[in-house]
Amino acid sequence: MNQTDIYRKAIQRMFAELYSVPAGAVHVAWTGEAITVQCAGRTFSRQTASEATEFVREDEDPVTVIPTDEECYDLERRVRKVTTTSNESEKDLDSF
Numbered sequence: 001m002n003q004t005d006i007y008r009k010a011i012q013r014m015f016a017e018l019y020s021v022p023a024g025a026v027h028v029a030w031t032g033e034a035i036t037v038q039c040a041g042r043t044f045s046r047q048t049a050s051e052a053t054e055f056v057r058e059d060e061d062p063v064t065v066i067p068t069d070e071e072c073y074d075l076e077r078r079v080r081k082v083t084t085t086s087n088e089s090e091k092d093l094d095s096f
Contacts, residue, residue, distance in 0.1 A: 004030065006074050010067045011055075015039040018063060037063075 008028050016023040019040040027038040030048070037044045037055055044055035044063055054062035067075065 001074065001078075003075060003078050006071055006078065007065075007067075010071045011035070011037060011065050013068075014063065014065045015044075 009023075011028050012023040012026040015021075015026040015037055016039075019026075019042075021040055025039065029036045029038075032048065034048055035046045035055070042057055042060070044057045046052065046055045053065050055065065056062045
């Protein structure tokens with residue numbers, strides 16, 4: 001599972017819990033500019049360039065996505081794996 005999949009599952013879990021719907025009923029779409037979430041007849045968005053974890057909708061409080069400990073662990077492990085792979089590739093290039 002990649003970082004996007006892990007984050008998508010965290011988003012689905014938070015919205016499903018908040019609006020008492022199955023996680024499968026939460027639709028998450030990524031574009032180059034924003035992440036859009038559709039849940040329980042509502043649409044929320046977050047700018048992809050933003051560091052914020054809040055999804056906003058006019059006239060409603062923002063929804064903050066907080067990954068669980070397990071999701072954080074999976075994200076950190078994925079980042080370490082990418083970094084390690086990248087460093088190994090650089091070592092391979094240095095040997096030429």
